[in-house]
Amino acid sequence: MSLVANRRSVMTLFSAPACLRCHAARIVLAEKDITVDIIQMDEVTMREDLYQINPYGTVPTLVDRDLVLYGTQVIQEYLDERFPHPPLMAVDPVSRATARLALYRIEQDWWRGVEQVLEVGDRAASKLRKALFESLASSSEVFGLKPFFLSEEFSLVDAAISPVLWRLPSLGIADEKLPQEIRDYARRMFNREAFQLSLTEAERELR
Numbered sequence: 392m393s394l395v396a397n398r399r400s401v402m403t404l405f406s407a408p409a410c411l412r413c414h415a416a417r418i419v420l421a422e423k424d425i426t427v428d429i430i431q432m433d434e435v436t437m438r439e440d441l442y443q444i445n446p447y448g449t450v451p452t453l454v455d456r457d458l459v460l461y462g463t464q465v466i467q468e469y470l471d472e473r474f475p476h477p478p479l480m481a482v483d484p485v486s487r488a489t490a491r492l493a494l495y496r497i498e499q500d501w502w503r504g505v506e507q508v509l510e511v512g513d514r515a516a517s518k519l520r521k522a523l524f525e526s527l528a529s530s531s532e533v534f535g536l537k538p539f540f541l542s543e544e545f546s547l548v549d550a551a552i553s554p555v556l557w558r559l560p561s562l563g564i565a566d567e568k569l570p571q572e573i574r575d576y577a578r579r580m581f582n583r584e585a586f587q588l589s590l591t592e593a594e595r596e597l598r
C-alpha cells in the first residue's frame with residue numbers, strides 16, 4: 392500500500408481541489424483544528440492510486456494509521472468521535488437521528504443535485520438547476536429558525552450544507568435569487584474562520 396507508507400504518524404485526507412464531498416470533510420477538520428496532511432489528487436492519479444486502499448477509488452478517503460475510511464459521512468462521523476471537541480453532533484438519540492436524517496437528505500437531494508448539474512452539459516443542466524434551486528428554496532424557513540441548521544450550535548449538518556451554498560453561483564444559481572433566510576445562513580457559514588481555512592484555491596475561485 393504505497394499510499395499509506397510513510398504516512399503513519401499523521402492523519403491523511405485524500406481530497407480533490409473542487410470536490411464538494413471533500414470540502415465537507417475539510418470543513419470538519421478545520422472546525423476541530425485537526426492536524427492533517429491533505430493530499431489534493433487530480434482525476435487521473437486518483438483512480439490509479441486510490442484503488443490500492445479504497446475499492447471505489449473515490450475521494451474523500453481518510454487514512455488514520457491502519458484505518459482507511461471512505462464515504463464522506465462515515466469520515467465526518469469518525470472525525471467527530473475521534474476528536475470530540477467541539478462536538479458536531481448532539482448527545483441525545485432523537486437529535487442525533489434527526490441530524491443523520493438531515494445528512495441523508497442533504498446527500499440525496501443537494502449533494503447529488505450539485506453533482507448532476509456538474510455532470511451534464513450546459514443545456515441539459517437547466518432542469519436540474521431548477522430542481523436544485525426549488526429543493527433548497529422549499530426549505531428556506533428551516534434555514535431561518537435557528538443560528539445553525541436545526542441547531543443552536545455548528546454541526547455536521549452545517550458542514551454538509553455550506554459547500555453546496557458556496558458552489559451555487561458557479562452552477563448558475565445567483566445568491567440574489569435565493570430566499571433571504573438562505574442568504575443570511577450562507578453568510579454566517581462563509582464568515583466562519585474554519586470555513587475560510589477549509590477552502591482550496593480552486594474553491595476560492597468559484598466565487
Ligand SMILES: N[C@@H](CCC(=O)N[C@@H](CS)C(=O)NCC(=O)O)C(=O)O
Nearest residue numbers: 410411412448449450451462463464
Ligand atoms: N459515496 C462517496 C462518493 C464519493 C465520490 O463519488 N467522490 C467523487 C468526487 S466528489 C470521486 O472520487 N470521483 C472519482 C471516481 O468516482 O472515480 C462519498 O460520499 O464519499
